[in-house]
Amino acid sequence: METRVANHAKGKVYVDKLLGTGMAAKQATIQYGKENVIDASMGAITDDNGTLICLPTVEEQLRTMPIQEMIGYSPVGGLPRFLEAAIKHTFGEFTPDAYICAVASAGGAGAISNVIWNYSNVGDAILTHDWYWTPYTTICKETGRQLKTFNLLDTEMKFNLRSFSSMVKSLLLEQDSLVIILNSPNHNPTGYSISDSEWDEIKSMILEEAKDSSKTITLVIDIAYIDYTKNPLSARAFMKKFSKLPSNIVVTFAFSMSKGFTAYGQRTGALIGVSSSKSVIEEFENATLVTSRARWSNVNRGCMNILANIYNDNILLKKVNSEREKYNMLIVDRAEVFIKEANQIGLKILPYHAGFFITIPCDQPEDVSNRLITEKIFVAPLSKGIRVAACSVPVSQMYGLAAKIQKAIVMSDTVKL
Ligand SMILES: Cc1ncc(COP(=O)(O)O)c(C=O)c1O
Known part of the structure; x- marks a missing residue:
């Protein structure tokens, strides 16, 4: 051939x-x-x-939007009203006490791809659970990274902290930057959600590893299905735990409008960075903006407007x-x-x-x-x-x-x- x-x-x-x-x-x-x-x-x-x-309100918003608000370009980082709404939607009542910045992305996939690119080096291993959404591996291969896995579940069908810790520890012996993707709540494909106490254990484990300040641990929390929990408000409680972490732990959220707002093909999401350090979050914004400009330039203006409009009007939100x-x-x-x-x-x-x-x-x-x-x-x-x-x-x-x-x-x- x-x-x-x-x-x-x-x-x-x-x-x-x-x-x-x-x-x-x-x-x-x-x-x-x-x-x-x-x-x-x-x-x-x-x-x-x-x-x-x-969702009928999403459809109505789309159909009644002035055409210019649909077809126009938008800033590379996303419409400011959208970014504000994306942050509100992501954290609900549990915004971490930290510097926070959102950069628009082509769906959750784009957010994940951007963070992998900027927070790991070519050749690095990226860690996720053994049951995972296949595009994680596609993104890794395409960007010269390799996806490694730990066992999501132990014999009691709970989060397998032991497997997680041992993979984190061994990968940190080999590389200085480690990107970890955790898809919760309502993980694809299992429907598993990491409990608040499991998040505590994950956090302590990462804090321990981060005592070595030459290491950078980047958590990517893929929340694509968060709005389909039994209680979408309390499902966000774990997010508050990412307050005041050491600056070598960067926490990011892959926000997506695909599932929560039934806007699958509209390709709209955001990568949201959380850090205790102002300069780390400024760097996050700059690095992500450049990658976004290089990859897709800017994202769907109409869909960003939908979220902004919904969050601007309590009746629409309800x-x-x-x-x-x-x-x-x-x-x-x-x-x-x-x-x-x-x-x-x-x-x-x-x-x-x-x-x-x-x-x-x-x-x-x-x-x-x-x-x-x-x-x-x-x-x-x-x-x-x-x-x-x-x-x-x-x-x-x-x-x-x-x-x-x-x-x-x-x-x-x-x-x-
Ligand atoms: C686990 C998981 N993460 C993220 C996404 C985000 O998808 P999108 O790029 O459409 O926002 C999906 C969609 O199927 C998914 O299943």
Whole structure:
């Protein structure tokens, strides 16, 4: 095969397994009718008719916005009203006592990519949990970093502090900068949320390591699903813990409008930096601005305006929160049906607190997924399990799904033996 790309780009092939599954599900829906197909692959909220939903107030804002406010350029760092709103939304009542700065990004993915670029060196390892959102590894590979993992869960299905500490310690022996990505609450793909006391343990562990001032530890907290917790207000309580930390611990939040405001394709988010040092946060802003200018220049003005407008008007904010709550309850109902049945038949699932997805661990995810496809059930195969998107499967189709998955796993295991 003729190759013309530069050396660093050789051999790159983009494989989007999820998109493939999603397309196959759509094809099956056309062929067999949507009532005969279960599409549990999609990471977006659909109503019980399978239609992608948009929070009505978000839609209204978008449709009534003056065209110039939609199509115009915006500052590289984002509209100031948006940045203020993004900070308010992220922290709620739990703003850390620290210097805080937000820089707009192309979604949460852009925020994560920017922090990895500026807070690690080429060749460095980036640390995250073993169950993780695949783009983390894509971002690392693309930027010459390598993603390493610790075990998210221990044998009691709680945050595995031991595995986390041992990876942090060993990586800090090899490198001076360590970027750690933690996706909580309502982690993708499991639905796990790190508890407040687990955050305390994580914080003490990092504080201990940060006693060596030659090291810089950067926490990236991926909060893409935070608004789908049972109590979105108290879900933010842990954020206050990042007050007055030593200046060699930089805490960042990847804020995204994709899920919380159903603005998936609008590509709007922000990287929010938190530090006890004014100069560290000024440096954060400068470095992030330059990377943003180099990567995407500026982000979607219309979508930034939506958030700013919502946070400028208490009535709009209340409406958005109650619209989201309605869809959150829909997800809760769907997840409850699945989990109850899974428990009844003894199907092991990973701890689910809330959020879009439920994960079932299994040995041969691809095989299990293929077996389910023959029954017109489409799930996302992961490396160590399969993921069911509670956000997009109607309640009626949740009944019996756990048993079908269990059967596919048993058949797959039997053939392997
Ligand atoms: C774990 C996780 N983090 C972040 C995101 C952010 O996505 P976006 O770039 O659309 O904001 C997603 C979206 O699927 C996700 O699943």
